[in-house]
Amino acid sequence: MKISQSKYYFNVEDKKNTYGLLNILENRFYIIDNDYEILKFTQFLFIRSHQWYTMVDLSASLNKEEIGNNNCHLFGCLDKDIKSTSVDLNLKEVNSDLLKRDTDLDFFDYSMQEKVFFIRGLISYSKNLTERFKQKEDDDSTAHKKNLLLYRKFLNTVLPQDKQIDSFILSEIESLDLLSNHISDTFNKIIFNLNSLDLKNLSIQDIKNSFKDKLQDNFFNNNFTFNSVFTKLMLGYVYE
Amino acid sequence: MFMNNSALKDIQDSVTINNHALTGLNIKNVHGNYWVCLSRVLIGTVDLRARMGTFANPYNAKSNPLYAMPTLRITNDKLTDLYDARAIEIFNHARTQNKKICIMWSGGIDSTSILVSFLKNLSPNDYEILTVILTSTSILENFNFYSKFISQKLKCLHYFNVEMTDDFLNKNIIIHGDPGDCLFGPNMNMYRSFIASGTHKMKWKDNLQTMKWELNKLADTVIPHKNFGDWYVNKITDNLIDSKQHEYVSSISDWWWWAYFNFRWEFSCQRPFFYLRNFSSACPISQHNINEFAKNTFFNTEKFQLWSYSNLRLLVDQDVKNHKKKVKEYIFHFDQDEVFQKSKDKVGTFTPVSYIRSRTITPFYYDKDWIGYTLDHKNLRKIVEMLMEKYKG
Numbered sequence: 001m002k003i004s005q006s007k008y009y010f011n012v013e014d015k016k017n018t019y020g021l022l023n024i025l026e027n028r029f030y031i032i033d034n035d036y037e038i039l040k041f042t043q044f045l046f047i048r049s050h051q052w053y054t055m056v057d058l059s060a061s062l063n064k065e066e067i068g069n070n071n072c073h074l075f076g077c078l079d080k081d082i083k084s085t086s087v088d089l090n091l092k093e094v095n096s097d098l099l100k101r102d103t104d105l106d107f108f109d110y111s112m113q114e115k116v117f118f119i120r121g122l123i124s125y126s127k128n129l130t131e132r133f134k135q136k137e138d139d140d141s142t143a144h145k146k147n148l149l150l151y152r153k154f155l156n157t158v159l160p161q162d163k164q165i166d167s168f169i170l171s172e173i174e175s176l177d178l179l180s181n182h183i184s185d186t187f188n189k190i191i192f193n194l195n196s197l198d199l200k201n202l203s204i205q206d207i208k209n210s211f212k213d214k215l216q217d218n219f220f221n222n223n224f225t226f227n228s229v230f231t232k233l234m235l236g237y238v239y240e
Numbered sequence: 241m242f243m244n245n246s247a248l249k250d251i252q253d254s255v256t257i258n259n260h261a262l263t264g265l266n267i268k269n270v271h272g273n274y275w276v277c278l279s280r281v282l283i284g285t286v287d288l289r290a291r292m293g294t295f296a297n298p299y300n301a302k303s304n305p306l307y308a309m310p311t312l313r314i315t316n317d318k319l320t321d322l323y324d325a326r327a328i329e330i331f332n333h334a335r336t337q338n339k340k341i342c343i344m345w346s347g348g349i350d351s352t353s354i355l356v357s358f359l360k361n362l363s364p365n366d367y368e369i370l371t372v373i374l375t376s377t378s379i380l381e382n383f384n385f386y387s388k389f390i391s392q393k394l395k396c397l398h399y400f401n402v403e404m405t406d407d408f409l410n411k412n413i414i415i416h417g418d419p420g421d422c423l424f425g426p427n428m429n430m431y432r433s434f435i436a437s438g439t440h441k442m443k444w445k446d447n448l449q450t451m452k453w454e455l456n457k458l459a460d461t462v463i464p465h466k467n468f469g470d471w472y473v474n475k476i477t478d479n480l481i482d483s484k485q486h487e488y489v490s491s492i493s494d495w496w497w498w499a500y501f502n503f504r505w506e507f508s509c510q511r512p513f514f515y516l517r518n519f520s521s522a523c524p525i526s527q528h529n530i531n532e533f534a535k536n537t538f539f540n541t542e543k544f545q546l547w548s549y550s551n552l553r554l555l556v557d558q559d560v561k562n563h564k565k566k567v568k569e570y571i572f573h574f575d576q577d578e579v580f581q582k583s584k585d586k587v588g589t590f591t592p593v594s595y596i597r598s599r600t601i602t603p604f605y606y607d608k609d610w611i612g613y614t615l616d617h618k619n620l621r622k623i624v625e626m627l628m629e630k631y632k633g
Contacts, residue, residue, distance in 0.1 A: 144595060151376060158383075162391045168376050171400050172592040179599050223518055223601040228616065 001110050004070040007240070008117035014065060020072060021046075021053035021116065022092075024085060027076035027099065030113045031120060032058065032069055038127060041191060042120045049200040051112070054085055057093045067098060069117075073108050074101045111203075118204050119194065122211070125237045130187040133226060134180055141176040148173055179224055186220075186230060208238050247623055250613075251299050254605040255530075256287045256510055261604040261615055265625055272298065272628030274471045277463040281455070282430070282472075286514065287507040293483035295475065295503070298631035306534035307506040310542040312485065314550045319566050320573075322543050327357035330536055334369060334413050342397065343415045344373045344512060345390075347381030349584055350420025353567045354538050356574045359389060371395045371412070373402055377591040382584075384577050399593060404516035409529040413536045419500075419508030423539055423548040424564045425493075425555035426500035430455070434492050440556065444495040448473060451492065471633060476503070493556045501548065509537045513610060518602050521612030530610065 003009055012018055016034040021043055023030055030053060033039040043055050056077065058064050067075045076099040077085060077092075085092045152169040159165060193214045197207055215234060220227040251257065262276040275298055279285045289301060291309040334341050343358065345351045358370060372394050379386045390396065402408065433454055434440035434447075444451065455469025476499050480486045489498045507514070513525075513533065534540060548555070556563055572581040603612025604620060615621045 141595075144592070148376070148592070151380070155376070155379065159387055159391055164396055165376070165379075168374075168396075168398050171398050172376055175400055175592050175596055178596065223603075223614070225599055225601050228601060 001114075002070070003073070003110065003113050003117060006114045006117060008114060008121045009069060010117075010121070011069060017057070017059045018064060018067075019091070020056045020058050020067075020075075022056050022077065022085070024052065024054050024082065026108075027082060028108065029056075029067070029072035029075050030116045032067060032072050033120065035124065038120060038124050041123050042116065045119060045123075045191070045194050046116065046199055048195055049198050051200040053116075054088075055091050056085070057091050058098070061094045062097045063100065064098075066100065073113065074104070075099065076101075112200075115199065115204055115207070118207070119199060122194070122238070123190070126190045126234060127187055129230065129233060130183050133230070134183040137180045137183060137226075141180065144176050145173055148176075179226060182222065182224055183226060186226075211238060247618065247620060248299075248627075250607050251605055251623075252301050253608050254299075254301060255304060255608060255610060256507055256514055257299060257301060257605045258286055258514070258602050259288070260286055261602065262624070262628070265621075265628065267625065267628045269629045269631060270465065271471070271633030272631045273463075273465050274468055274633065275628060275631055277459065277465060277468055278472075280462050281459045281468060285504070286511075288503045289506050290479055291502050291505055292485075293479040293502070295479045296632065298627045303506055304534075306531065307509050307540060309502065309505070310545055312488075312549050313546065315543070315546045316550070317543055317547050319547055319551075320570055322541075322547055323353065323357040323570055324361050326538060326541065326544070327354075327361045330413065330415065330538070331358065331362055331366070331369070333536070337413075339410075340371055340412045341369050341415060342371045342373050342402075342412045344399070344417070345378050346417065347374075347378040347385070348417060349564050349567050349571070350417030350424070350539075352382055352385055352417075352580075353420075353571050354415060354417055355385075355389075356571050360574050367394060371397050373397050373399055375399045375591055375593055377593070382580065384580060385575055388575065402516055403520050404513060404525075405520050405523060406526050406529055409525065409533065414512060414533060415536065415538050416512050417539075418511045418537075419505050419539060420564075420567070422497075422500040422505045422508055423544055424567055426496050426504075428493075428496075428556065428563065430458070431492055431496050435556070440493040441491045443490055444477070444492045445486075445490075447492055448477065451495070475633070479503075489552070494552055497548075497552060497555060501545075509534065509540050514602070514606070515597065517606060517610050517612060518600060521603055521606065521610065524609035524611055527609075 012032050012034050017036070018032055018034055019036055019039050020029040020032040021039060022028070031039070031042070033042075039055060043053050046053055058067065061067075076082070077094055078096060078099050081092070081094055081096065148169050152165065155162070155165045155169075193211065196214075197210055199207065202210070212235060215231055259275070259279040263280065265276060267273050267276055278288065288297065289295075289303045291303050291307065330341065341358065343351070343355050345355055355372065359367070362370070372390055374386075374390075374396060375398065404414075428435060431440055431451075431454070434442075439447070452467075452469040452473045455472055456467060457469075459465070459468035476495065477486075479502065480489055480495070480498055483502070485498065489495065510533075517525075551566075554562070554566065568581045568584065572578070601614050604615045604617075604624070606612050613620060615624065
């Protein structure tokens with residue numbers, strides 16, 4: 001199977017900064033991406049399952065335009081770059097050519113590559129989803145907060161001796177942040193739960209099922225409507 | 241689908257069912273749809289249970305004896321005496337139980353009248369037993385009362401800091417202004433056009449078609465189902481006749497009073513539980529505290545209910561301004577606030593509390609221990625959909 005045939009496949013944009021996850025033992029890229037943070041989380045999650053990838057900055061490589069997600073498994077780094085590359089938190093920058101092989105190899109682990117794409121997609125989708133929800137929530141609560149602050153100013157003016165008004169309004173302002181904070185925390189929980197899975201050895205279907213169980217059972221400890229909508233959208237994405 | 245008898249019995253034995261949660265269910269049965277649409281058309285209809293007479297709901301949920309309607313008869317009690325006696329009764333009970341009295345104060349007419357009853361009848365030395373539960377919107381709604389009688393004089397607790405748990409109820413008696421609307425006159429929006437034309441005192445028997453038409457018109461703006469008004473008006477009317485109150489409860493405004501007094505009383509009494517349990521609904525409330533809550537619900541007494549029944553003609557007279565007139569008089573006698581007396585109207589405010597509520601899922605039902613279950617719990621959604629499909633109206 002070619003990764004371009006997978007439903008988790010995506011293309012990168014040439015003009016943006018491009019990063020790749022390199023299996024250093026095979027000297028092959030498994031995925032390239034424009035989003036630094038999403039790829040970093042993907043790297044961390046797989047390393048946690050002892051599937052080691054190093055993250056490489058391809059933006060300055062001389063034949064960058066030749067590599068895409070459809071053929072990244074044919075690319076690696078030149079020996080001089082490999083020698084100075086280590087699997088750690090730091091980003092390896094490549095300023096020379098990338099190594100390019102001409103033909104596919106039978107032993108390349110396409111199923112592992114598809115899993116990397118799947119996890120990367122899950123992180124990307126949940127990150128974008130939570131950011132959109134958070135933005136909407138922050139937009140909605142801003143006006144309320146502004147008016148509460150003005151109301152506090154008014155009450156402090158007309159009831160200067162009443163010291164409890166400040167704490168009332170403060171708790172109300174904090175309450176307006178509850179959902180926004182919860183949404184931010186939701187993305188963290190996605191990462192937390194993916195981190196508990198053996199991504200190296202579980203199949204995509206197993207990962208989906210475990211993720212679904214966690215999402216539905218113990219994921220949320222409050223009754224925000226957001227949870228129900230978010231869960232439906234996430235499950236829709238996972239099982240689409 | 242196999243009916244889950246245990247879940248069904250749990251719903252039937254529930255203390256309250258949240259019909260707001262039904263929005264979005266895909267129901268084909270027309271009567272099921274009427275029921276689903278109830279809470280959308282009739283604002284504030286969370287649960288509807290008849291305390292008297294027959295009235296089929298889809299769940300076969302029974303009315304709770306803690307909120308039973310007394311045998312209806314005419315009394316001559318004065319409202320002021322009832323307020324005063326009730327405040328003293330609850331104060332004495334609190335002292336005996338070594339509990340504090342926490343009064344939920346929205347700043348509105350009903351909760352202010354209750355707070356007044358305590359301030360009026362307790363010695364200032366005893367005010368220590370009182371705590372006012374409020375939000376900043378309470379102050380906005382009744383600034384004069386707050387600044388004159390609460391600010392720096394009474395202990396206050398923000399609504400967000402109340403956890404409706406056994407621990408809280410073991411130490412405090414919760415007092416609130418519900419079901420003031422059921423006692424003193426319901427939301428008049430439902431029959432405002434009758435008031436505008438002065439016809440709300442006409443016999444409902446002679447105006448059933450118009451009442452249905454008015455409600456159908458209202459329903460048409462929010463639901464796609466025709467004849468909702470016919471169904472609802474027939475259902476309440478049948479109950480009124482079955483309860484043998486149709487001769488005494490005779491005008492259009494009386495009819496709406498009955499729709500509140502008989503059907504909304506139970507939920508309204510329990511409203512603070514319904515909302516405040518939302519975030520702590522996993523831990524049960526003891527039956528002792530549930531009974532105490534009902535017993536101490538300020539207006540949930542035989543005398544208040546009989547006063548309402550006996551003074552039906554006064555609740556909404558020829559002028560809308562008379563709405564809650566007697567209650568306002570009681571407040572005015574204490575606070576001398578002419579502006580509040582003359583101008584206070586029922587208003588809807590969008591508060592930080594409602595902001596949070598609009599973003600949270602309230603359980604579909606609370607079981608007999610006030611543990612909440614949302615429709616996502618087990619097969620609940622399917623069971624409820626099946627009940628709605630079977631509902632015969």
